Amino acid sequence: MTRTPQSARTTTRGIPRILAAGLIVVIAAIAAALGYQSQNASSSSAPSPPSPIAPRSERPGSLGAGGAVPDGVTVFDDGYPAVANLDPDLLRALRAAATDAADDGVKFYVNSGWRSPERQNQLLREAVSKYGSEEEAARWVATADTSPHVSGDAIDIGRSNATAWLSEHGAEYGLCQIYRNEPWHYELRTNAIDHDCPHMYADPTQDPRMRQ
Structure with missing residues (x-):
């Protein structure tokens, strides 16, 4: 049976953690982008405020x-x-x-x-x-x-x-x-x-x- 060197096992075990952390960062970035677009869409579709009433004069x-x-x-x-x-x-x-x-x-x-x-x-x-x-x-x-x-x-x-x-x-x-x-x-x-x-x-x- 061939043993994997300790250093290699450590590196192999660390890869999923790195991938998971990177995935979380990517998901967070996508969520932020989607939230920004949604906010812009809401702002653009919101009705304009009514014109101010003219002074009595x-x-x-x-x-x-x-x-x-x-x-x-x-x-x-x-x-x-x-x-x-x-x-x-x-x-x-x-x-x-x-x-x-x-x-x-x-x-x-x-x-x-x-x-x-x-x-x-x-x-x-x-x-x-x-x-x-x-x-x-x-x-x-x-x-x-x-x-x-x-x-x-x-x-x-x-x-x-x-x-x-x-x-x-x-x-x-x-x-x-x-x-x-x-x-x-x-x-x-x-x-x-x-x-x-x-x-x-x-x-x-x-x-x-x-x-x-």
Whole structure:
């Protein structure tokens, strides 16, 4: 019987242990890799967090404070106080007219509608600075106490095609241009439906309401 040297037996017995240890290392590495891939897959498939809620000042309902109107607002945009705070009868007439004007490819944009007293006074101060005197400014901007914009009874319509359409058809809805120097300024005169619009004032200084 041939005996295996002691050193050889020791080496032979150590091989399984080395293989086992190596196998454990390999299995651990594979498990870690699979776990990493699973984590990535879960992350990529998870739903995105919801968008943050816009601050109140950025929400449509709070835009146009005081009656300021950005470009593109129409008579149907209730999210703006300049529109929503108009006299209900005036607003109904405007929307009826705007609906019919749309058939002719005309849209009623709002340059100005209802205004707060603070905004009206600001506009008056700016007009005085622009025109050089209170007398000249009064031809374009009324005081907060007399302005029909503050009471919600007037609207300034944007775009020349809209004012041209109203000049021709406005009386059918009771919508009348009040001042000759302001072709954009319209107010409700229900008698105009049967009797046409009243004679226009040259400018607001000729309007008795402005002398209160």
